Amino acid sequence: MSTPFIKNNQYNVIKKQSKHLLHTLRTVADRRVLETVRHDCTMKIVEAFSSLTPEQQQRLESISLLETADDFSSYLSELEAYLEPYPTITPKQIEKLFPKSKKLKVPDLQSIDFRFITYLGWMDISTNRLFVVYPFEGQFVGLEGRLTPTHKKGYCLFCNRHHELAFFLVKTKPAVASPDNVAAVGQYICMDNQTCNQSITNTEALEKFIRSVRNER
Known part of the structure; x- marks a missing residue:
């Protein structure tokens, strides 16, 4: 074995x-x-x-x-x-990561070869929203944000390879809580997360982005 x-x-x-x-x-x-x-x-x-x-x-x-x-x-x-596969995750666990998305469309987990992914990502085409799930510091973290195609190639933040890019904008908690105070963090990433997963060689940039969304240093 x-x-x-x-x-x-x-x-x-x-x-x-x-x-x-x-x-x-x-x-x-x-x-x-x-x-x-x-x-x-x-x-x-x-x-x-x-x-x-x-x-x-x-x-x-x-x-x-x-x-x-x-x-x-x-x-x-x-x-x-x-190959060490991505940690086991269930649809229920994914739904709990995105409590505000009442009509969340969870991907078909049975169709994914979890040996070849670093993060689980899928697109809701109807809302142009990207969902990312990543095992971070002993627990799953969920990111949800708008994905806007750029129709240009460049270097992806996550995999640092030259691919077709989109702008990923994720809302985050502002430093000062207020109904009128909305903060967001955005970066250019691969338009195709499958391509990104096939290219990513280092998780530091992805984890730094997660910390920025969570307002952690």
């Missing part, structure tokens, strides 16, 4: 470094350069983890021995057995 230890964002780091190393192998002949890139890619993968057992580290570092596209494909496929 394989013990999961790789989160989705860490797997994305592995995919990114695998792609870079394979490209280098195909385009660079200098062995010294190749060995440098092998070492750098391996280190970036290992550094994506705060702790590893010797066996886990050895499994990840085997990327340094790969040569062909088939080798890399097998490497990534084998690591899928060690």
